Structure formats: C-alpha cells, structure tokens
Amino acid sequence: MSDTATTLPPRPAQEAPRFELKSFLTRYGSWIALALLILVNLAITPNFATWQTLNVNLTQVCAIVIVGVGMTLVIATGGIDLSVGALMAIAGALAPLIFLGKLFPLPSPAIGIALAFVVPVVVTALLGWFNGWLITHLRIQPIIATLVLFIAGRGIAQVFTNGNLQVFNLPEFQFIGLGRILGIPFQAILMAVAVASAAWMLRRTVFGRQILAVGGNERAARLAGIPVASVKQRVYLISGLLSGIAGLIVIARNSAADANLVGLGMELDAIAAVAVGGTLLTGGRATVVGTLVGALIIQLVRYTLLANGVPDAAALVAKAGIIVLAVWLQRQGQR
Numbered sequence: 001m002s003d004t005a006t007t008l009p010p011r012p013a014q015e016a017p018r019f020e021l022k023s024f025l026t027r028y029g030s031w032i033a034l035a036l037l038i039l040v041n042l043a044i045t046p047n048f049a050t051w052q053t054l055n056v057n058l059t060q061v062c063a064i065v066i067v068g069v070g071m072t073l074v075i076a077t078g079g080i081d082l083s084v085g086a087l088m089a090i091a092g093a094l095a096p097l098i099f100l101g102k103l104f105p106l107p108s109p110a111i112g113i114a115l116a117f118v119v120p121v122v123v124t125a126l127l128g129w130f131n132g133w134l135i136t137h138l139r140i141q142p143i144i145a146t147l148v149l150f151i152a153g154r155g156i157a158q159v160f161t162n163g164n165l166q167v168f169n170l171p172e173f174q175f176i177g178l179g180r181i182l183g184i185p186f187q188a189i190l191m192a193v194a195v196a197s198a199a200w201m202l203r204r205t206v207f208g209r210q211i212l213a214v215g216g217n218e219r220a221a222r223l224a225g226i227p228v229a230s231v232k233q234r235v236y237l238i239s240g241l242l243s244g245i246a247g248l249i250v251i252a253r254n255s256a257a258d259a260n261l262v263g264l265g266m267e268l269d270a271i272a273a274v275a276v277g278g279t280l281l282t283g284g285r286a287t288v289v290g291t292l293v294g295a296l297i298i299q300l301v302r303y304t305l306l307a308n309g310v311p312d313a314a315a316l317v318a319k320a321g322i323i324v325l326a327v328w329l330q331r332q333g334q335r
Helices: 022-045 052-074 084-099 110-138 142-161 172-177 188-203 207-217 216-221 228-254 268-279 286-305 314-332
Strands: none
Touching: 022 052, 022 207, 022 314, 052 084, 052 188, 052 207, 052 228, 084 110, 084 142, 084 207, 084 228, 084 268, 084 314, 110 142, 110 172, 110 188, 110 207, 110 216, 172 228, 188 207, 188 286, 207 216, 207 228, 216 228, 268 286, 286 314
C-alpha cells in the first residue's frame, strides 16, 4: 500500500502595493509645494538666497506659526478658536501699561518688565480657558463660544488703552521681538520651541493621544474614560497662552501697541496654515510640523508675488486658492 501525496492548491500571487497619487499628495503635498516654491524663488526672485530675505520671511511668519500651534491643538479636538487675534490685542495692550507703570506703581523697572511678560500671557491663558468652559459646561458650539471674545476681546483692549496708540522704546522688553541669539532671531527660537514641544506632546504623551481621541470620536472617548471636558479646556488654555506670546512678539517688533490692529485677521491666517499643513479640520488627526510648513507656504506665496511686482490683492486670491486646494486634498484622502 503506497502513501498518497497530498497536493496543496497554489497560493495566489500577492499583488504589489499600488502607488496612489491622491494618498501621496495628501501626505506629502505640503512639503512638495514648499520645495517647489523655494526652487521657483531661487530661479526668478532677485536676492532670494540671502540672509536678509530669510530674516524677513522668518519674522513675518513666527507669530502666525505660534498661534497656529495652538489652533492645531484646538482643531484636533474638533473645535475652532476665533478669539486668537483679540487675545493678541489684549496681551499687546496690557504689556506697555504694566512696564510703563500706567496700570499700577512699580517698585523697580526690572519687575515691571518681568510682569509685562508674565501677566498678559496668564490673562490670555485664562481667557482661553474661559472659551473652553463655555464649550464644555454651557454646551455652546466652539465657533459661537469663541466669537464672544472675538467681538469683545478687542473692545476690552481698546478700553484698557482708551483707543490710543502706545509707543515705547525698551530694549529689554523688545528683545522678544527684535533680539538675536547667535544671529538667530529670538522669536524664531520661540517658534521652534513651540512647534517641537507640541509635536512631542501629540506623539509621546497621554494628553496628546487624548486630544486626538476626543477629536476622532468624542462619545467613544468619553466612554473610554477620557476626561473630555478637561482636555478641551486645557487645549483652549494653551491656545490662549500662545496667542498672548504672539501678541507680545508683535508689539515688541513694532515698538508700539495698537489695540485696533494687533492680531487683526490672525485667526484666519492660523486656520489657513493648519488647513494647508494637513491637519484634519474635522478633528482626530493633527500635524504641528505640517502647520509650520503650511504657514511657510502661505508666507512664501505672498512674498514671491510681492517681490515680483504682483499686487497684494493677488496674493490674497492665491492664499484662498491654496486653502481650497488643501481642503480638497483632505477630502480625497478621507475617501
């Protein structure tokens, strides 16, 4: 009696992974766009590859990126923060009142400068927490809750200053906007620290995972034991804190504080940077480094057009087109 050999059916050949252009563009489109912009500027823009040009673009983008980091965290939870520009105005109004001794008497100028850095940022952080409280405790939609300070915040700043322009010349305070360390603008260092810290937090900490979980599915996050209200309040507090820092940078750079203009339109620039950078506007997915890239793209588009004689109005149209393209790519990636 002979053994009968059992033959197994041949395994189906595994298909090679297909290259999907939409998925590739969704993931790396912002980096490709930034690289193309740099190459185009090197080819057509005079004096682009100079330290002066780099300094101009860095100083104009730092405040947007710092605010954009906070906006990224807020959007990652499925929210939005329209109050960031008004919070910048509040911080910008408070700081000169403090170090000029108009708010309360100071025992020494050094204490006034220290308080001018600390008090405005603490105030804007608390106002950011107030935004989160409205959203979590009164169940107000984020766009409506933050609209409260969007409207009232700039009015508060104008009341503090009686609508007057505050001009000053204080190198110790202005170091945050004009100072350099080893030739690098101090505000650029602050920007890098904010981006690196937020990126590390999202990827490596429990709080970062909680942010993404809340934005991905708030009900599931609550059932999993995540303190949703606390997470949202802390996120809006961080957004307010970063807005306060950006407000101090802007007035230090300008040597003046104008409550009517500081932070005007910043909420739109921050949202645009977040969208172009690849953060999902419905929440659940965020990239802080992408927000940095998105802000650089928007800044370089504007700089390219202006440096080559195109009116600023055309730059605004180009910015709108970039935002539409970024959102379309996000939709394609979701499908």
